[in-house]
Amino acid sequence: MHELLAAATDKPQFLLGNEAIVRGAVEAGVRVVAAYPGTPSSEIIDRFFQFGSEAGIYVEYSTNEKVSMEVACAAAISGVRSLCAMKHVGLNVAADAFMTLAGVGVKAGMVIVVADDPFLHSSQNEQDTRYYAKMAGVPMLEPATPEEAYRMSIEAFQISERFGVPCLLRTSTRVNHCRGPVRVGTIADTMAVRGVFNKDPFNLVVIPAVGRKLRLVQLERIGKIKEHAEKSPLNFTVGNGGLGIITSGISWLHVQDAVRSLGIGDKVKILKLGFTNPSPKAVIREFLSGVEKALVVEEIEPVLEEAVRLVAQESKINIEIAGKGPGLVPREFELDAAKVKRAMATFFGVPFEQPEAYAAPGLPQRPPTLCPGCPHRATYYSVKQVFGEEAVYPSDIGCYTLGVLPPLKMADFLICMGSGVSTAGGFSKVLDRPVVAFIGDSTFFHAGITGLVNAVAHDHRFLLVILDNGTTAMTGHQPHPGVELTLAGKVEPKVSIEKLVRGCGVKNVAVVNPLQVKKTQAVLRDIKARMNETGGVSVLIAKSPCPLFEMRALKKKKKIVFEVAESAESGESCKRCVVELGCPAFAVTVREGGGEIVGIDEALCNGCSVCSQICDGIKPKRV
Amino acid sequence: MSKNDLAVRIFFTGVGGQGTLLATRFVGEAALEEGLPVLMSEIHGMAQRGGVVESTVVVGEGISPTIADGEADIVVAFEPLEAARALPKCGPKSVVITGTTPILPFTVSIGQGSYPELKSLYRMIEPRVSMLLKVDAESLARAADAARSSNVVMIGVLAGTGLLPISRENWEKAMQKVLPDKLIEANERAFESGYRAGRQAA
Numbered sequence A: 001m002h003e004l005l006a007a008a009t010d011k012p013q014f015l016l017g018n019e020a021i022v023r024g025a026v027e028a029g030v031r032v033v034a035a036y037p038g039t040p041s042s043e044i045i046d047r048f049f050q051f052g053s054e055a056g057i058y059v060e061y062s063t064n065e066k067v068s069m070e071v072a073c074a075a076a077i078s079g080v081r082s083l084c085a086m087k088h089v090g091l092n093v094a095a096d097a098f099m100t101l102a103g104v105g106v107k108a109g110m111v112i113v114v115a116d117d118p119f120l121h122s123s124q125n126e127q128d129t130r131y132y133a134k135m136a137g138v139p140m141l142e143p144a145t146p147e148e149a150y151r152m153s154i155e156a157f158q159i160s161e162r163f164g165v166p167c168l169l170r171t172s173t174r175v176n177h178c179r180g181p182v183r184v185g186t187i188a189d190t191m192a193v194r195g196v197f198n199k200d201p202f203n204l205v206v207i208p209a210v211g212r213k214l215r216l217v218q219l220e221r222i223g224k225i226k227e228h229a230e231k232s233p234l235n236f237t238v239g240n241g242g243l244g245i246i247t248s249g250i251s252w253l254h255v256q257d258a259v260r261s262l263g264i265g266d267k268v269k270i271l272k273l274g275f276t277n278p279s280p281k282a283v284i285r286e287f288l289s290g291v292e293k294a295l296v297v298e299e300i301e302p303v304l305e306e307a308v309r310l311v312a313q314e315s316k317i318n319i320e321i322a323g324k325g326p327g328l329v330p331r332e333f334e335l336d337a338a339k340v341k342r343a344m345a346t347f348f349g350v351p352f353e354q355p356e357a358y359a360a361p362g363l364p365q366r367p368p369t370l371c372p373g374c375p376h377r378a379t380y381y382s383v384k385q386v387f388g389e390e391a392v393y394p395s396d397i398g399c400y401t402l403g404v405l406p407p408l409k410m411a412d413f414l415i416c417m418g419s420g421v422s423t424a425g426g427f428s429k430v431l432d433r434p435v436v437a438f439i440g441d442s443t444f445f446h447a448g449i450t451g452l453v454n455a456v457a458h459d460h461r462f463l464l465v466i467l468d469n470g471t472t473a474m475t476g477h478q479p480h481p482g483v484e485l486t487l488a489g490k491v492e493p494k495v496s497i498e499k500l501v502r503g504c505g506v507k508n509v510a511v512v513n514p515l516q517v518k519k520t521q522a523v524l525r526d527i528k529a530r531m532n533e534t535g536g537v538s539v540l541i542a543k544s545p546c547p548l549f550e551m552r553a554l555k556k557k558k559k560i561v562f563e564v565a566e567s568a569e570s571g572e573s574c575k576r577c578v579v580e581l582g583c584p585a586f587a588v589t590v591r592e593g594g595g596e597i598v599g600i601d602e603a604l605c606n607g608c609s610v611c612s613q614i615c616d617g618i619k620p621k622r623v
Numbered sequence B: 001m002s003k004n005d006l007a008v009r010i011f012f013t014g015v016g017g018q019g020t021l022l023a024t025r026f027v028g029e030a031a032l033e034e035g036l037p038v039l040m041s042e043i044h045g046m047a048q049r050g051g052v053v054e055s056t057v058v059v060g061e062g063i064s065p066t067i068a069d070g071e072a073d074i075v076v077a078f079e080p081l082e083a084a085r086a087l088p089k090c091g092p093k094s095v096v097i098t099g100t101t102p103i104l105p106f107t108v109s110i111g112q113g114s115y116p117e118l119k120s121l122y123r124m125i126e127p128r129v130s131m132l133l134k135v136d137a138e139s140l141a142r143a144a145d146a147a148r149s150s151n152v153v154m155i156g157v158l159a160g161t162g163l164l165p166i167s168r169e170n171w172e173k174a175m176q177k178v179l180p181d182k183l184i185e186a187n188e189r190a191f192e193s194g195y196r197a198g199r200q201a202a
Helices: A017-027 A042-051 A065-077 A088-104 A130-136 A146-163 A208-231 A251-262 A281-289 A303-314 A337-348 A375-387 A399-404 A419-430 A441-457 A497-503 A517-534 A547-554 A576-581 A610-614 B020-033 B080-085 B118-128 B137-143 B150-160 B168-178 B181-201
Strands: A013-016 A032-035 A058-061 A082-087 A110-116 A167-172 A178-182 A236-238 A243-248 A268-273 A275-277 A293-297 A320-322 A436-440 A462-468 A508-512 A537-543 A560-564 A586-590 A596-600 A618-622 B008-015 B038-042 B052-059 B074-077 B095-099 B131-135
Touching: A013 A017, A013 A146, A013 B020, A017 A042, A017 A146, A017 A167, A017 A178, A032 A042, A032 A065, A042 A058, A042 A082, A058 A065, A065 A082, A065 A088, A065 A110, A082 A088, A088 A110, A088 A130, A088 A208, A110 A146, A130 A167, A130 A275, A130 A303, A146 A167, A146 A178, A146 A208, A178 B020, A208 A275, A208 A281, A243 A251, A243 A281, A243 A303, A251 A268, A251 A293, A251 A337, A268 A281, A281 A303, A293 A303, A293 A337, A303 A320, A375 A399, A375 A436, A375 A462, A375 A517, A375 A537, A375 A576, A375 A610, A399 A436, A419 A436, A419 A441, A419 A462, A436 A441, A441 A462, A441 A497, A441 A537, A462 A497, A462 A517, A497 A508, A497 A537, A508 A517, A517 A537, A517 A610, A560 A596, A576 A586, A576 A610, A610 A618, B008 B020, B008 B080, B020 B038, B020 B052, B020 B150, B020 B168, B074 B080, B074 B150, B080 B095, B080 B118, B095 B150, B118 B131, B131 B150, B131 B181, B137 B150, B137 B181, B150 B168, B150 B181, B168 B181
Parallel strands: A032 A058, A032 A082, A082 A110, A110 A167, A243 A268, A243 A293, A293 A320, A436 A462, A462 A537, A508 A537, B008 B074, B074 B095, B095 B131
Antiparallel strands: A013 A178, A178 B038, A236 A268, A560 A618, A586 A596, B008 B052, B038 B052
């Protein structure tokens, strides 16, 4: 049995925030779960995928977040509890479904987990999902700890079902990836359930007349949810002092820590909000009436602060309120206890001496990089050899985005999933330079196909390279519709990328194994020549499995590695391999008496052979 | 010190592939076995591709799992360059436990920049913290016939220092939870050798 399905004991389990959400949802009887992986939300769908069939839960890795939300909402409309989970920018993709679903509503509980990423640990922006909850008028819960994530996951299903609207469970990286004790409850049963669909087109088919009716229903519903939020025990106060602090989510932990270490526990009164949308105005009003001044502590945007200021204005409460601002709570990046202490010290006038920060200057950086043997490196190398510095290289989101770093430097523009394909078309219309776009296989399914159809339809002129490593590597090797290798063994792909590309109307299509350097470059030169003649869109599918995943799935052991031949060791190395390929298995050493020599770290070398194809001085060696 | 006053912030740092997250979880589970209030925080994502992996364990009621600059009571660095990089997390009272085997950053191995001499890394840390414990975890692991368990050696050292109020029994229970049965014996040897080194040093 999967550990997340284990029966409750008298001892707490040490769960990741994401696992706590999963456990809560299972106890709440979720039966349909759909998601596209995205850090820091991925473990939610991954855990469900591990035990779905065992627990009577239908689980799918959807092609993108919008699809996942639509699959989940159909279940909830049919009376089956459902959940979808995504990272913050995933909600942008799903926003079209989200905004109208918020009006149409659901029959059974539906929970939408959205994970924000303050400090952009692994994201392209720092947007604040709480604005989405406000815009859609859906209930929103914000846990601070794994324990709360577990409880709120259950509560979110109840709220959703009670008010007939999806409930948003908003987390942030430090909640998703925080592990803490959770006392789990009982899983009622693990029987799969079938839905019931009652035809009701004049409430479920959103033509304008229906939409107008639903708009009124929605506004009335928001009022009812607000009444519920006002009474929710998820919003509570701590302490009896005159210095007010209002907070939610992970900031609650920073606040407790700061209060404790400043020793002002008897001077403060804290309002901790867990049910934050619709804003519980009466709760906030009562709190503001009982304090001398109030500091709002929250990450990213001043969402809570604006709500608090609004209450003060409406209720004519004339106390000093602060939140974001110089010396106060920063708007950018994550908070920590020190930042919160500084804000409290500034606003409350309590003594706090910032400790002297030690510096450790001049250390070499350790940036993440493409792994040894990564086929993306080989593809980038060959494309650069053929198209050179002149070409513009729009890129996309995945491991291969690391190609932006030297020495490859093969990414010129990136904004979001799928932008590689569509922007390539736009560039081609205004630039007289070759345009070569890159997109990964999973990202192509997620957001690349419509862009490709558009490019074909409008005679955009570029080469699209689909970096097909047979998995969604960056987020932890999740499957996608085109996979041929799974942890359960080899499978026939459900959707062939090549056929799909041809079906989109692309005529100039080639498939190569990028680890075969000469062949790949010959094909690229051929494509380049044809692009000059005929224009239009060409697609090169560079297909070679992610070596990390292949090793895991096939339990493959490496049989050969590569080494620098003795004959090549006599002189100084030309370092072309290092300068042009930059595989992390290379090691440059300075020899006595000067001169640099390249070696290969046998432990790191994956045996891909690419370097030996560009340099005669590199030879295979059995291990 | 009563449980209510307890506040220990441990910052872990290492390189992708060193087993730092497993080691961190081991510490968290041990604290939980001991019945201590504990949170652990980890950062995934880009860090997995040969980059720095940072995680924390904080023990005590109402402690933020994000450790601010200057606030780490203990730093456990699985790699010496990363110990130096974590120096901003330290203050005069911090204890730093570091592994002594360098892992060259990719930038260094391709000849951009150089790896500082270990001595200079230690000199950067030692005078500014209360104690710097240098642990040749790889040799200890090999000597314990558990070559792949240098991460567990490091946790053994942490346990041996007694800086965390966790009984030996609960450390062992926690190991059972985080490791599969077939790996327990070797890791117990690794833990024991680290534990002894930690006790001697403390």
